[in-house]
Amino acid sequence: MRGVAMKLILAAALVVVCGLAAPVQAKPGNAENGEKIYEKRCLGCHGEEGDGLGPAAEYLIPPPRDFTLGLYKIKTTAFDDDIPNDDDLFRMIRDGMPGTAMPGWSDMLSEQEIWDLVAHLKIYAGLEEETPSKQLDYGSQVATSEDSVEKGRKLFHDGDRCSECHGAEGKGDAIKKLKNDNGDRTWPRNLTKPWTYRASSDPKDIYARISVGIPNTQMPSFADPKSKKKLSVEERWHIANYVVALTKKGLEVRPENTVVKAKRIDGEIPAAIDDQAWLQSEPVTFMLVPQIIAKDRFFTPANDTISVRALYNERDIAFLLEWDDRTKSIPGDAKAESIADPEMGQDAVMMQFPVTIPLGAEKPYFLKGDAGHPVNLWHWTSGTTEAEAAVAMLDGLGMAQQTPREDGGGGLTTGSGYQDGTWRVIMKRSLTTDDAENDLQFEEGRFIPIAFANWDGSNSEIDSRQTITTWYWLQLEPSASAEPYISGIVVALLVFGALVWWARGAARPGEAA
Ligand code: HEC
Ligand code: HEC
Structure with missing residues (x-):
């Protein structure tokens, strides 16, 4: 049990580390090979035609992505450029989307196979012909500090900017009914639960979501000059630091806690x-x-x-x-x-x-x-x-x-x-x-x-x-008074165990090693 728990923790740590690794270098994928992998691994959810209508889709909220629309949620191109970077697609396929049925494929597919899938997916919406022209501007990252978190807190609540949807404490509990562009029900993320973030709770990822928004959902871009609640680059970093600080402490699932x-x-x-x-x-x-x-x-x-x-x-x-x-x-x-x-x-x-x-x-x-x-x-x-x-x-x-x-x-x-x-x-x-x-x-x-x-x-x-x-x-x-008694038994058992072990060894000198 211990071993399994440990492996889970290591695996989780690895996912975090991979998620933060340097940006992957886009490689040309082989779309034909990508199609073959797609049919085997992805079709059940994303559908034969890439329209998100696979046999499993009716059981899933959020539903699998419809690739024919060419709209992706987690992207690092500018808010007014619909086309994602190849790296964005690569990353979502490799790491999956926590809090949804979309699994990560890093254990099952090689990097080349994931690039092949990227090339295949782009064809559904004719994206293979296009390259994004505008990238998200990260400016220079503001390191977290008490001061930055406090600035972020004010901006989060100022004019109900984020609390309008994410609620006073960031738990996504604001009382209104949100729908995505397809008319499906969506919920604002509970920001105190980083394990449900589609990307990650690394400040850089949060900064990207605040800047770009989450296309096709009600999560808006705060870099859009048309937004009444627009934020400067620096302000977006402060809010990202505040969101990281909202993380629940001591109330996360730990496999060793049973x-x-x-x-x-x-x-x-x-x-x-x-x-x-x-x-x-x-x-x-x-x-x-x-x-x-x-x-x-x-x-x-x-x-x-x-x-x-x-x-x-x-x-x-x-x-x-x-x-x-x-x-x-x-x-x-x-x-x-x-x-x-x-x-x-x-x-x-x-x-x-x-x-x-x-x-x-x-x-x-x-x-x-x-x-x-x-x-x-x-x-x-x-x-x-x-x-x-x-x-x-x-x-x-x-x-x-x-x-x-x-x-x-x-x-x-x-x-x-x-x-x-x-x-x-x-x-x-x-x-x-x-x-x-x-x-x-x-x-x-x-x-x-x-x-x-x-x-x-x-x-x-x-x-x-x-x-x-x-x-x-x-x-x-056990109450304090009972403890010495209990540990007395434990000590006795340990001594008894040691004696048995020693006696067995002594009885079979040839096998003692
Ligand atoms: C068990 C169901 C399931 C399988 C299998 C599956 N997906 Fe998904 N996938 C989803 C769901 C659900 C979403 C939407 C999550 C959301 O909207 O937050 C999704 C979203 C995506 C996205 C969108 C990322 C974004 O930023 O919008 C990509 C790309 C993707 N899947 C690729 C794949 C590929 C490639 C495969 C096969 C290797 C695959 N998926 C297999 C369920 C699945
Ligand atoms: C109009 C409603 C609305 C407002 C205002 C809003 N959000 Fe969101 N936000 C959403 C919804 C809905 C989602 C979930 C989208 C999805 O994946 O379905 C979301 C998701 C997120 C996520 C999750 C990212 C991930 O990787 O999963 C973060 C972080 C976030 N919002 C931060 C903010 C911050 C910070 C602000 C204010 C600057 C803000 N939001 C304002 C509706 C809103």
Whole structure:
């Protein structure tokens, strides 16, 4: 597991390094060979005719690029030159477009093969005849500093320049409905999540996006002299530095983080979502993936991560869940409905635990349990104009078998709030109950399976159309008084292990090496 995690980190680091590498030298590609590779690797999404209508396209948001239009999103030619540089295409094929289905191909294709693809793609829109005449002017880069970030912050909010779409905190939560030039729904990027940037969060890339805009979408150019919100070269660098500084800290997914550590505290568990006491618990962030196993399958999620903190005392355990959601989905609310998809539900989150802590590695089926392994489902919903936010306890025996408790909450209490594109929800229960047959009984020190599900109601995420995580672990960190005892056992085990190893070696002197 360690090894795999390490490889993932190294791979991610490599991607970052490659992304920032010196500009690639454009090489002539062989369009004929490019066509052959295209048919094998790209057609499934981008379509036989290059029109973006491959068999997989209907499941993808954003949809695959229609190459016949010759309009590319990530380019470094000037805003008023539609034609991208060959390097731009090369780079997108090599690195892919994070936050979309567009994969990077550096592992599978050689540089020459990627150039061949570039030559082939250009033919769809007759770009092989043309060369871009105007390049983006980078001026001289302003290094980041407190002063530059502060200047950038002011420019970002000045006249609602960027916050108009990206929201007060940059989470892309401004309340309006944006469409791209094809009439498809688009969302402003959540600028606090650099892993969703189509290019990268390197200041140079951000500078390029601010200067050029993202063609075919609502992201405008701020170098365009016709723009009322035009920015000088220097101002664009300040904003780029500010955007880099918006990055979420401590709330990114780390493959090595698989355990939610509940921290033991003295006194009451905080009831308010913004209570400083929560900061005692180290947050862990998990990837949410769309539920594509049970019917209705679902391929186009809006939210991608959920962060968890946990605290407990001698009586109760409580979780603070936090996730970015661009829309507060309150059915019945006219403003919320005006930006939502036609079929709108409540926002919701669910925690899942086995009823019995497994002794070994055996866990219930991760989709809401199975007949032999019942689960407890803690289900919070954001409410409607008629009903408050609420929490319910369900008994799960599988995706199609979830029974709400007769008393509703099953001993759960909740608190919640939505601000600037982020939901924060508390769910709390006593550590033990008098119904051990149906309720998980929390125990200090044990590794307890825990999983999550999430719904963005405005994105028509209802019932089985949800995002999920796999099983992770929850551990109630042993209280200080128990620690010497635990480490005593660990030391004893280590000594015992060493003795066994030594005894085996001693028994077979010939093999001792
Ligand atoms: C699994 C689906 C999938 C496959 C396979 C795929 N793409 Fe894409 N591709 C996409 C999607 C989706 C987008 C649009 C992303 C966006 O709009 O943000 C895209 C966008 C692009 C772009 C546009 C870049 C830009 O700046 O606008 C290029 C170029 C591209 N793909 C080339 C390729 C090539 C070449 C292949 C085959 C080697 C390929 N793609 C395979 C899904 C795919
Ligand atoms: C009218 C709405 C609008 C305004 C104003 C706007 N943006 Fe955007 N922005 C968008 C949209 C929409 C996208 C996502 C486009 C896509 O890929 O579909 C986006 C994407 C981005 C990205 C993502 C780049 C990447 O690689 O994925 C950055 C960075 C960004 N905007 C920064 C800014 C900054 C800085 C400003 C102000 C100077 C600004 N935006 C103003 C709508 C807007």
